[in-house]
Amino acid sequence: MEHTLKINLFKKLFKIRTVEETIADKYTEWEMRCPTHLSTGQEGVAAGVCQALEDDDFVFSSHRSHAHYIAKGGDIRKMIAEIYGKSTGCSAGRGGSMHLIDKSVGFLGSTSIVGGTIPLAAGVALSVKLKNSSQVTCTFFGDAAVEEGVFYETINYAVTNKLPVLFICENNLYSVYSPLSVRQPENRNIFEMVEGIGISVDHGNGNDPWEVFEKSRNAVGKIRELQIPIFLEFSTYRWREHCGPFFDNDIGYRTETEFLHWKEKDPLQFFENMLLEQRVIDESQIQSIKAGIIDEVNEAFQFAHDSDFPDFTGIQNSVYHS
Amino acid sequence: MRKLKFSQAINEAFEIAMQINPNVICYGLGVDDPKGVFGTTLGLKEKFGKDRVFDTPASENAMTGIAIGASLNGIRPVMTHQRLDFSLLSMDQIINNAAKFHFMFGGQHTVPITIRMITGRGWGQGPTHSQNLQSIFAHIPGLKVVMPTTAYDAKGLLLSSIFDDNPVIFIEHRWLHNLESDVPEGDYRIEIGKSKKISDGFDLTIVSMSYMTVEAIHALEILKKSDIHCDLIDIRSVKPMDWTTIFHSVKKTGRLLTLDTGVGQGSVSSDIIAEVCHNCWSSLKAQPERLSLPDMPTPTSPSLTKHFYRRSEDIINIVSKMLGKDLDGYALIDRDGLPHDVPGDWFKGPF
Ligand SMILES: Cc1ncc(C[n+]2csc(CCOP(=O)(O)OP(=O)(O)O)c2C)c(N)n1
Ligand SMILES: [Mg+2]
Secondary structure, three states: OHHHHHHHHHHHHHHHHHHHHHHHHHHOOOOOOOOOOOOOOOHHHHHHHHHOOOOOOEEEEOOOOHHHHHHOOOOHHHHHHHHOOOOOOOOOOOOOOOOOOEHHHOEEEEOOOOOOOHHHHHHHHHHHHHOOOOOOEEEEEEOOHHHOHHHHHHHHHHHHOOOOEEEEEEEOOEEOOEEHHHOOOOOOOHHHHHHOOOOEEEEEEOOOHHHHHHHHHHHHHHHHHHOOOEEEEEEOOOOOOOOOOOOOOOOOOOOHHHHHHHHHOOHHHHHHHHHHHOOOOOHHHHHHHHHHHHHHHHHHHHHHHHOOOOOOOOHHHHOOOO | OOEEEHHHHHHHHHHHHHHHOOOEEEEOOOOOOOOOOOOOOOOHHHHHOOOOEEOOOOOHHHHHHHHHHHHHOOOEEEEEEOOHHHHHHHHHHHHHHHOOHHHHOOOOOOOOOEEEEEEOOOOOOOOOOOOOOHHHHHOOOOOEEEOOOOHHHHHHHHHHHHOOOOOEEEEEEHHHOOOEEEOOOOOOOOOOOOOEEEEOOOOEEEEEOHHHHHHHHHHHHHHHHOOOOEEEEEOOEEEOOOHHHHHHHHHHHOOEEEEEEEEOOOOHHHHHHHHHHHHHHHHOOOOOEEEEEOOOOOOOOHHHHHHHOOOHHHHHHHHHHHOOOOOOHHHHOOOOOOOOOOOOOOOOOOO
8 A cells, every 4th residue: 555655656756757857858949838837856745745635635736836737647648738838738728837727636727826826725625615525625835925915814714714725835945036035034934934823734845755745644634534724834946947948056046056955855866766775666667667657748748749729719709608 | 329128228217216316216026136027127236235126025915015105204116016917916005005095195195106017928928927907007096007118218207107206007018128219328207198109190090009009110111101101109108198199190180090908898098099089079080990909818829829919910901991991911011930929039938
């Protein structure tokens, strides 16, 4: 049981990495024509949290959403096609990289305005409660989202009304090029500050996928049992530039040394080593899992590439539901 | 004369304003980062220090209220949003406080703040990263709304906005940032509420704003070859609007085409048509026309934006139709293979 969980978690991690790095490789063909925020380096949080959720639990995300979509089981063919602006995309080419959706696996949407989906998760949790269901609703956001007023308003409401929400803050130290030091008080932990609102909190190493999974499993269990919201903060680091395919350690807002320090803590490599050491899996099994995923990803890019562009004619009739 | 890019002109206006008045401050997400908001705020922190030029938390609503508060005690804050869309989180402070404080307290308060908002088009900016919502702000009494097109106007209007004692919404189109024009050195001001006549003609009046004026200039060059000559008025300021110049022109030409960077319904361009009908009815020889975005959110896919945005070609076609000619803009303009969703070679996504 634990064995299968670990292999599944590894598959999620490797799939996210492969998709993100393939996007980075191909972006300069300039066929993916939309702002694209890659999650390379941050896979541990997405994979660990989603591994702890059931298929019918709900997930929301923000501008950096590829990892969350993939980890929840979103269809990668439709995701890549969306980034290519194709009619087969998960949002029919209307939303792009920042607006992913796969309702079949409970991924209700990602949006681009910082903090925008935080209250939506509480709203879905309210509906779950009204329907007497035991589903958990999870929302992923970054360290900058806790600077928006809507974050506090939502946590306050969720605590007061015991809404079954899992709030996941991925703290990667930056908002675009702005370090935490110019945005939040020195030596303050986000999770401690949030605890002051009255919500249960925990925190952990986002680059240790198993730790993320165990803390999330624990939180999800409590949410279901006690019908309360929980806030988890995980530390992690984005490898590539804020938006786009390149590395940007040379432009001055962070150092190559800091980047290399975090690269050492690569969540994918860390977990692969852990599985090998624990003899959950051997080298040849790893290679065959990787080969399978690489094929799947390549096939998804081919699908996206071969798909048709959407037609403008009639699209104005799609603004309202009729 | 010396030429500057629009983005450099903004930068220079900041520099002058901050030099001549120690109460001018500049803040917003990323204003002191390595990109300096598309170059517009580069170097300001080095020149004026971190007390006057600073980054902020992602807290648009609070930071707007903080600007208003500071302005009540003599500071002249200039806030910057890399996308207009982000300012929407601060609508409460803008509309309920900034726009009201002077009037509501019997004229005892002034709110001299400037809020820069960047709009755009193309490269899949999509539904929530490129909205041209000038009409929303124009609807609010107590706000001034400015939309410069040239580098020259950008500098003069930003200086006027900063030293205006009222809240000014200063809207910059991303596709203008790299365009150059003659820009004098030193301090000069352009009156908020005065439009600019870009070209003269007797056939038709085009009233335009921001980036659409660039498309109009291209269209007029082509139209001239077919002996069609238009008045082109760049409004520069949406609120207050320079009605005198617009009415004067329409009374001369009898025909009006309005261009808008935003959606047509409830728009600035519609409002211009309404006022013209009301004030110049007997001079009109044809029904006024409006070229604006379709009434739908901005799609992301390039195949969709291609038919969503309006270009010189469309301006030629509508002018031609209004004058009973049959020119085909798409046959007349050769874009030399440049994709429709970028303003020029200098622009590579994703920003
Ligand atoms: C309300 C709002 N303000 C500003 C932005 C511009 N913006 C886009 S992503 C981003 C960084 C957010 O940082 P964080 O939440 O830590 O997420 P990360 O990018 O680090 O994953 C910002 C400021 C935005 N999208 N929405
Ligand atoms: Mg961050």
